[in-house]
Amino acid sequence: MRSVGKVITNEIDASELSFDAFKAIVIDDYRIAVESRQASLLGRKEVLTGKAKFGIFGDGKEVPQLAMAKVFKKGDWRAGYYRDQTFAFATGISTIKEFFAQLYANPDVNADPASAGRQMNCHFATRSLNDDGTWRDLTAVKNSSADISTTGGQMARLVGLAYASKLYKQNKELDYLKNFSVNGSEVAFGTIGNASTSEGVFFEAFNAAGVLQIPMAISVWDDGFGISVPAKYQTTKESISEILKGFQRHEGSKGYEIFKVRGWDYPALCETYLKAIEICRNEHVPVLIHVTEVTQPQGHSTSGSHERYKSKERLAWEKEHDCITKMREWMIESAIATKEELDELEETAKKYVKEIQKEAWNEFLDVIKQEQADVVRMINNMANGNAGLSKIAAQLASTHDALRKEVVSAARKAIRQSVNSPSADRDTLIKWYESKIEVYSELYNSKLFTDGIESPLKAIAIAAEYDEQTKMLDGREILNACFDANFERDARLVAFGEDLGAIGDVNQGFAGLQAKYGEARINDTGIREATIVGQGIGLAMRGLRPIAEIQYLDYLLYAITVLSDDLATLSYRTKGGQKAPLIIRSRGHRLEGIWHSGSPMGMILGSLRGMHICVPRNMTQAAGMYNTLFRADEPALVIECLNGYRLKEKLPNNVGEFTVPLGKAEMIKEGKDITVVSYGSTLRLVEEAAEELESFGIAIEVIDVQTLLPFDLDQLCAQSLQKTSKLLVVDEDVPGGASAFILQQILEVQKGYYLLDSKPQTLTAKAHRPPYGSDGDYFSKPSVDDVVEAAYQMMNETNPDRYPKLY
Numbered sequence: 001m002r003s004v005g006k007v008i009t010n011e012i013d014a015s016e017l018s019f020d021a022f023k024a025i026v027i028d029d030y031r032i033a034v035e036s037r038q039a040s041l042l043g044r045k046e047v048l049t050g051k052a053k054f055g056i057f058g059d060g061k062e063v064p065q066l067a068m069a070k071v072f073k074k075g076d077w078r079a080g081y082y083r084d085q086t087f088a089f090a091t092g093i094s095t096i097k098e099f100f101a102q103l104y105a106n107p108d109v110n111a112d113p114a115s116a117g118r119q120m121n122c123h124f125a126t127r128s129l130n131d132d133g134t135w136r137d138l139t140a141v142k143n144s145s146a147d148i149s150t151t152g153g154q155m156a157r158l159v160g161l162a163y164a165s166k167l168y169k170q171n172k173e174l175d176y177l178k179n180f181s182v183n184g185s186e187v188a189f190g191t192i193g194n195a196s197t198s199e200g201v202f203f204e205a206f207n208a209a210g211v212l213q214i215p216m217a218i219s220v221w222d223d224g225f226g227i228s229v230p231a232k233y234q235t236t237k238e239s240i241s242e243i244l245k246g247f248q249r250h251e252g253s254k255g256y257e258i259f260k261v262r263g264w265d266y267p268a269l270c271e272t273y274l275k276a277i278e279i280c281r282n283e284h285v286p287v288l289i290h291v292t293e294v295t296q297p298q299g300h301s302t303s304g305s306h307e308r309y310k311s312k313e314r315l316a317w318e319k320e321h322d323c324i325t326k327m328r329e330w331m332i333e334s335a336i337a338t339k340e341e342l343d344e345l346e347e348t349a350k351k352y353v354k355e356i357q358k359e360a361w362n363e364f365l366d367v368i369k370q371e372q373a374d375v376v377r378m379i380n381n382m383a384n385g386n387a388g389l390s391k392i393a394a395q396l397a398s399t400h401d402a403l404r405k406e407v408v409s410a411a412r413k414a415i416r417q418s419v420n421s422p423s424a425d426r427d428t429l430i431k432w433y434e435s436k437i438e439v440y441s442e443l444y445n446s447k448l449f450t451d452g453i454e455s456p457l458k459a460i461a462i463a464a465e466y467d468e469q470t471k472m473l474d475g476r477e478i479l480n481a482c483f484d485a486n487f488e489r490d491a492r493l494v495a496f497g498e499d500l501g502a503i504g505d506v507n508q509g510f511a512g513l514q515a516k517y518g519e520a521r522i523n524d525t526g527i528r529e530a531t532i533v534g535q536g537i538g539l540a541m542r543g544l545r546p547i548a549e550i551q552y553l554d555y556l557l558y559a560i561t562v563l564s565d566d567l568a569t570l571s572y573r574t575k576g577g578q579k580a581p582l583i584i585r586s587r588g589h590r591l592e593g594i595w596h597s598g599s600p601m602g603m604i605l606g607s608l609r610g611m612h613i614c615v616p617r618n619m620t621q622a623a624g625m626y627n628t629l630f631r632a633d634e635p636a637l638v639i640e641c642l643n644g645y646r647l648k649e650k651l652p653n654n655v656g657e658f659t660v661p662l663g664k665a666e667m668i669k670e671g672k673d674i675t676v677v678s679y680g681s682t683l684r685l686v687e688e689a690a691e692e693l694e695s696f697g698i699a700i701e702v703i704d705v706q707t708l709l710p711f712d713l714d715q716l717c718a719q720s721l722q723k724t725s726k727l728l729v730v731d732e733d734v735p736g737g738a739s740a741f742i743l744q745q746i747l748e749v750q751k752g753y754y755l756l757d758s759k760p761q762t763l764t765a766k767a768h769r770p771p772y773g774s775d776g777d778y779f780s781k782p783s784v785d786d787v788v789e790a791a792y793q794m795m796n797e798t799n800p801d802r803y804p805k806l807y
Helices: 019-048 062-069 085-091 096-103 154-170 200-212 266-283 312-320 323-333 339-383 387-397 404-417 424-444 475-489 513-517 529-541 553-567 601-607 619-630 682-694 716-724 738-749 774-778 784-798
Strands: 077-079 188-193 216-221 257-262 287-292 472-474 493-497 522-524 545-549 583-588 612-614 636-641 648-650 666-669 674-678 700-704 707-709 727-730 761-763
Touching (some): 019 085, 019 096, 019 323, 019 339, 062 266, 077 154, 154 188, 154 200, 154 216, 154 553, 200 529, 257 266, 266 323, 323 339, 339 387, 339 404, 339 424, 404 424, 472 475, 475 493, 475 513, 475 619, 513 522, 553 583, 553 636, 601 707, 601 738, 612 619, 666 682, 674 682, 682 727, 707 738, 716 738, 727 738, 727 784, 761 784
Parallel strands (some): 257 287, 493 522, 545 583, 674 727, 727 761
Antiparallel strands (some): 612 707
């Protein structure tokens, strides 16, 4: 059997090759294409026989991907989608064995280095990190950013991957980062299906790249359909390159170079990609390669057959114009190979792929089979005449190719069924199961965060320093001083967003900093929240430290898919193989109007697990959190208080150095009667309410959680409840939003339920967004009056004689 190592395609330079050398390259390309096709065909069978859950493959795209692979160099990046298996094989990004390991969801990161079995098949990723979370040399390898299943979702990130090359080329202060770029010569390759070009994120990213003039190469695989929906329902004029002609650059105007080539024409494809990527790489001009007349022999996926929606004429055309069939015809006509030689090559490829598939399947099952045998033996040992337990063991023993869930489920059922029959053998099974819990957690639940040596949770706490000369400044000036100090310290820091550059953001946090540090580091963007975030993800994946600004928290909705599907899941879906230490900066909470009052914290908490969520009460706390995050390597969202920019605060002497640890709640005021937990702008209302409550003899203990993710790691809230036995959560989100999360953390995780002597209370905003005006705010979100009366009512329920009803 031939080696299973990575075999890659070679660039064709006809001017320097002999005919024999040229033939060898073409024949090897054909072999890669045939092996990839066999992997697709066999992969589908594995799904239909039940060995795998779902299959989606790159059949029909083999030849154009070979051409693209020839111009993909070390240091380059890919942001593609789930049809790129031939490209992955041809570049060495993946192997056929790894392809099958992923299809079987093998959780061993050595078997499936892309995702450790956490992603569906054909979701490729290279490992950018060492085991401790530090960066590898990304210029020495061909890089693939981790795929996501959402079609078109890869486009936002692609902008940032390409933009990084521009920054590395422009900013000589970054030359010391030798592991990330070689003078900005890297190209970011993006792939997308023609139907997915109908998505908004495609047009947003496409336009952004044209504005930025970055080395981004987009290949559109056009097979005329989006699952069952034909192009006439997808794209105006049924041609993406046709409707994007306005982006074509001309003399005196910037734009794209646009190419169109048929997906079965091997020589034309090689020539087109060579020309397109040369322009892209050398001139930093984005290019579009529209690959037409592509086929999809097995249909969209294993979930259905394309015979249901394609006509007999279309199916016949696809068979005739299959790219491998056409390449084979061309090779025979050009005397590159004979029919007999290609027949032999195809037969060998078929056998080879089958052998690799068997190896991958057996390696996946080996560990599980041992666990299966162990559990069957332990259950039989403890059965001792118990027919029910014997039946569980027999059923598990007879399960052919059992999965881990069947093994563990049998063990747990046996433990339950024997609860009234304690024995040493039962204890052995319990011990086995308990020993496996941590193992399975590591296999299936680990690495939501990188958890490396630069984790923000490992940051050293540095207190803010003040002296007699300390100035009182606007909150915005505190932030400005923090950003200034850090941009001076770290050349990797870049910031961008709407109105961020020239005017220093709408609240002046970056005032004057673009003039000081230049447009390459602090700049404005168009109104494009999704690609602002994507721009940040790509930059962060390439070693830079971006701050992506979303002007108002309400507008996070326009980027939530990119944040949730891509950024928040990156570490988890690669099992710590990739990271993107991006900071999203936004502002929200107290202001008037439906789209400028943002506190959608429930949405954020539900969709952004994998990001740190920071909710500072003032700009000094925000600055301390930024200082922590700038020195760490995990993504975060920092929500500044909209009504705090002009409130006076003390300027720390070490404004660019002091840190606020993440996950550390802070007691703002001591009290004995009620624990009041809140965050952000609402803290000031609670503090004001505390003063009036004192006049009633009510002393509330005020706790600022500071970060919602992570939440109060030292369990300060529960410690407070030990004194007060009463809990009030004040939150600006809708009822059941962040307040429900806070209650779950305090009552369940911190076991605060057992410390209460009355039911916990929440004080939240109304179910709708606040209407415009100060009155709208007052009647829609918690006010000082609301806090005072909510706390008073809790005391009334406990001691009505001392605290008579207010109303």
